[in-house]
Amino acid sequence: MRITQQMIMRNAVKYMDDNLKRLHNLQGKVASGKEFQRPSDNPSSMAYSMSLRSTLESNQAYLDTASLVDGWLTATDSALGEMIKVAGRGIELTRQGIPDTQGESQRAALAGELNILLRQAVDIGNTNHLGNYIFAGFQSTSAPFDFIYDASGTISGVNYGGDDGNMLRSLGASVTITQNILGEPTFEDLYNAMINARDALLSNNTLNVQNALSALEQALKTVNEANTTNGARQRQARVVQERLEKTQIELKSLLSQKEDINLAEAISLLRQQESIYQIVLEVGNRAISALSLFDMLS
Amino acid sequence: MSGLFTGINIALQAMLSNQKAIQVVEHNVANANTPGYKRQEAVMAAGVPYSMPSLRGMVIPGQMGTGVIVDRIKQFNLEFFDGRYRNELAETSRWNIQRDMLNQIELTLAETTSDGLSSRLDAFWSAWQALSNDPSNMAIRADLKERANSLINGLNWRAEALVKIRKDQDLTIIERVSEINSLASQVARLNTEIVHIKGTGNQPNDLIDERDRHLNRLSEIGGAVANIQDNGEALVSIGGHSLVIGSSVYTLSTEPDSTNSNLTRIYWKEDNLSFSAKKGELAGLMEVRDTVIPQFQTVLDNLANQLVTQVNQTHYNGFGLSAGSFENYFFDPTRTTAMSITLSSDIDDLGNIAAAGTINSPGDGSNALTINVLQNALVLEGNTATINQYYTRQTSELGLLIRQATTRAEDRRIVSESLEMMRESVAGVNLDEEAANLVKYQRAFQAATRMVTMLDEMLDHIINRLGVGGR
Numbered sequence: 198m199r200i201t202q203q204m205i206m207r208n209a210v211k212y213m214d215d216n217l218k219r220l221h222n223l224q225g226k227v228a229s230g231k232e233f234q235r236p237s238d239n240p241s242s243m244a245y246s247m248s249l250r251s252t253l254e255s256n257q258a259y260l261d262t263a264s265l266v267d268g269w270l271t272a273t274d275s276a277l278g279e280m281i282k283v284a285g286r287g288i289e290l291t292r293q294g295i296p297d298t299q300g301e302s303q304r305a306a307l308a309g310e311l312n313i314l315l316r317q318a319v320d321i322g323n324t325n326h327l328g329n330y331i332f333a334g335f336q337s338t339s340a341p342f343d344f345i346y347d348a349s350g351t352i353s354g355v356n357y358g359g360d361d362g363n364m365l366r367s368l369g370a371s372v373t374i375t376q377n378i379l380g381e382p383t384f385e386d387l388y389n390a391m392i393n394a395r396d397a398l399l400s401n402n403t404l405n406v407q408n409a410l411s412a413l414e415q416a417l418k419t420v421n422e423a424n425t426t427n428g429a430r431q432r433q434a435r436v437v438q439e440r441l442e443k444t445q446i447e448l449k450s451l452l453s454q455k456e457d458i459n460l461a462e463a464i465s466l467l468r469q470q471e472s473i474y475q476i477v478l479e480v481g482n483r484a485i486s487a488l489s490l491f492d493m494l495s
Numbered sequence: 496m497s498g499l500f501t502g503i504n505i506a507l508q509a510m511l512s513n514q515k516a517i518q519v520v521e522h523n524v525a526n527a528n529t530p531g532y533k534r535q536e537a538v539m540a541a542g543v544p545y546s547m548p549s550l551r552g553m554v555i556p557g558q559m560g561t562g563v564i565v566d567r568i569k570q571f572n573l574e575f576f577d578g579r580y581r582n583e584l585a586e587t588s589r590w591n592i593q594r595d596m597l598n599q600i601e602l603t604l605a606e607t608t609s610d611g612l613s614s615r616l617d618a619f620w621s622a623w624q625a626l627s628n629d630p631s632n633m634a635i636r637a638d639l640k641e642r643a644n645s646l647i648n649g650l651n652w653r654a655e656a657l658v659k660i661r662k663d664q665d666l667t668i669i670e671r672v673s674e675i676n677s678l679a680s681q682v683a684r685l686n687t688e689i690v691h692i693k694g695t696g697n698q699p700n701d702l703i704d705e706r707d708r709h710l711n712r713l714s715e716i717g718g719a720v721a722n723i724q725d726n727g728e729a730l731v732s733i734g735g736h737s738l739v740i741g742s743s744v745y746t747l748s749t750e751p752d753s754t755n756s757n758l759t760r761i762y763w764k765e766d767n768l769s770f771s772a773k774k775g776e777l778a779g780l781m782e783v784r785d786t787v788i789p790q791f792q793t794v795l796d797n798l799a800n801q802l803v804t805q806v807n808q809t810h811y812n813g814f815g816l817s818a819g820s821f822e823n824y825f826f827d828p829t830r831t832t833a834m835s836i837t838l839s840s841d842i843d844d845l846g847n848i849a850a851a852g853t854i855n856s857p858g859d860g861s862n863a864l865t866i867n868v869l870q871n872a873l874v875l876e877g878n879t880a881t882i883n884q885y886y887t888r889q890t891s892e893l894g895l896l897i898r899q900a901t902t903r904a905e906d907r908r909i910v911s912e913s914l915e916m917m918r919e920s921v922a923g924v925n926l927d928e929e930a931a932n933l934v935k936y937q938r939a940f941q942a943a944t945r946m947v948t949m950l951d952e953m954l955d956h957i958i959n960r961l962g963v964g965g966r
């Protein structure tokens with residue numbers, strides 16, 4: 198084949214171009230730390246990493262939900278614990294009022310104390326967690342319980358202003374959990390039983406006090422059941438949370454495997470490419486400035 | 496006497512011929528880097544001999560040579576593979592331009608790792624979940640609206656940019672068409688000159704080179720095919736229609752096509768036939784303009800449409816914070832394209848975002864959760880893909896299209912480069928060769944001048960010294 202200077206020149210330039218392109222690609226990879234930056238760099242990996250990112254994002258949303266749910270359940274737990282204590286104290290006071298040895302004045306004192314406990318219990322029913330009344334159903338922006346007073350100004354009942362909305366929270370594509378305990382079915386009996394016990398003590402009737410005591414014990418059972426339900430929910434939420442956290446870590450490492458470069462490998466490739474480029478430049482220099490016969494003729 | 500003078504004449508012919516040959520070498524050296532130049536060579540031939548008249552025979556002792564003449568200036572030509580070369584050129588430039596255009600689209604859709612439409616979609620969906628967790632929180636409502644706006648901006652901006660790219664391509668197409676017209680008229684002019692010069696028996700080498708350059712460019716733009724006739728004329732056709740016949744030219748015109756969003760239609764001025772390029776830059780430009788960009792415009796529109804329809808449907812059935820807040824839209828239901836999508840004025844009041852599934856329930860986030868779950872609904876591609884999956888698939892398809900164009904451009908480049916090398920190998924200028932030729936002709940020239948001196952001395956003897964004996 199006949200070779201001309203143009204061919205040598207063109208080849209030299211072409212090889213410089215090719216090598217510079219490779220150097221450019223490697224530099225981009227090392228500088229960004231990513232295997233690909235555009236869909237065309239690696240279409241299938243890009244699609245995979247896009248869907249990984251979507252999953253990561255929705256998982257993060259579930260995780261955020263889980264920690265909010267956990268906070269809510271903890272608040273519920275401590276409120277219910279308080280309520281159980283109050284109810285226990287109410288039962289104790291009522292029991293003290295049963296023996297016939299108790300006179301009318303002692304029973305009245307016990308009734309006074311029960312009245313204070315009732316206020317405490319309603320206060321607990323109006324527990325607010327981060328701006329939400331947790332026992333109000335969907336009416337979470339206003340306090341669910343208020344007192345009904347009779348003509349003489351004593352508390353004759355407790356009114357429930359909430360509703361029966363169940364707050365469902367999603368902790369996964371198919372995992373939902375109810376986070377709230379409804380105030381009405383849980384506390385109403387207790388409040389009524391406490392009012393009855395107070396009135397029974399005031400009426401100084403042993404039989405009435407005994408009846409009120411068993412009603413109170415029954416109402417405490419309801420609260421206890423609610424507490425058990427809440428505890429079970431807490432466990433479920435924690436399990437899901439742990440699983441989500443684990444998944445999140447796995448997803449991140451998958452994403453990193455897909456997207457992130459192996460720095461050691463990339464840098465050594467870059468070095469190698471740099472020295473190849475240097476050699477190409479050297480060769481190009483010789484090709485371009487090569488002597489021709491014209492230089493030799495005298 | 497006549498013999499000696501003939502000798503001077505032969506020497507003179509030799510000097511002139513070698514001078515001409517040296518001039519051709521100079522021309523070669525001067526054009527060593529001229530694109531499309533084909534090297535030339537002075538072809539020398541012996542002059543026409545004549546028979547010596549003699550007494551006894553017709554020709555004795557034989558025919559006498561009359562020295563050297565330059566017969567013609569030969570051009571190293573490869574007409575047989577010009578066609579193949581131009582074909583590859585057309586393919587290379589087609590895929591090159593297609594790759595560049597697709598790269599532009601890719602940059603526009605900007606599906607980079609962290610800030611693409613896909614991550615904005617993700618953020619939008621998870622904002623609904625955040626709202627469902629705390630539906631009465633105004634800050635979360637404001638955040639949701641902000642993320643929705645960012646998604647909308649992303650769609651609007653991309654749709655507008657695609658339209659812009661399409662318009663730019665249209666301008667390029669118009670520009671290329673006028674380049675074809677101008678090249679065609681130059682080829683026609685050169686045709687006339689070449690036929691004329693060939694008619695006088697000469698070889699119009701440099702004019703042919705110039706015409707070849709124009710023909711190459713015509714192939715690059717529109718995949719033009721040229722046929723060289725015996726009289727030196729080039730017949731050029733493009734897309735199956737004659738472009739140049741002899742000295743006459745057919746002209747391409749452009750007009751806005753009302754059936755194709757007022758983009759340019761190309762047609763032949765003389766017979767009003769539509770023109771569509773099958774090769775060359777024009778083919779690449781037209782394919783991207785008429786197939787690829789509309790495809791991705793449809794993708795964005797489908798996305799926007801599903802987003803508006805699905806979210807609105809659920810939103811409309813939900814309830815806002817206040818008792819009178821229901822039957823509100825989230826997106827403006829009348830604007831369902833990527834270009835026009837916008838938030839509904841219903842949610843100017845953040846309280847109207849329908850997070851609740853029951854009326855007058857500020858703590859109810861069930862409707863927000865239903866909207867969040869829409870991200871898993873299979874609503875696109877014949878109900879086989881979620882909104883996110885659909886976009887991901889289309890993005891990776893774009894990536895594949897670009898890969899394909901890049902590979903093809905690269906393959907074609909390698910073929911056309913090797914053809915170019917073959918051409919260069921035959922027709923290119925080798926400076927060493929020229930230097931050697933230069934020396935060769937220079938020495939021959941020197942010898943010829945020496946011959947003149949010798950003959951001069953011989954004549955001197957005859958004129959000044961012959962017959963002067965005994966003086």
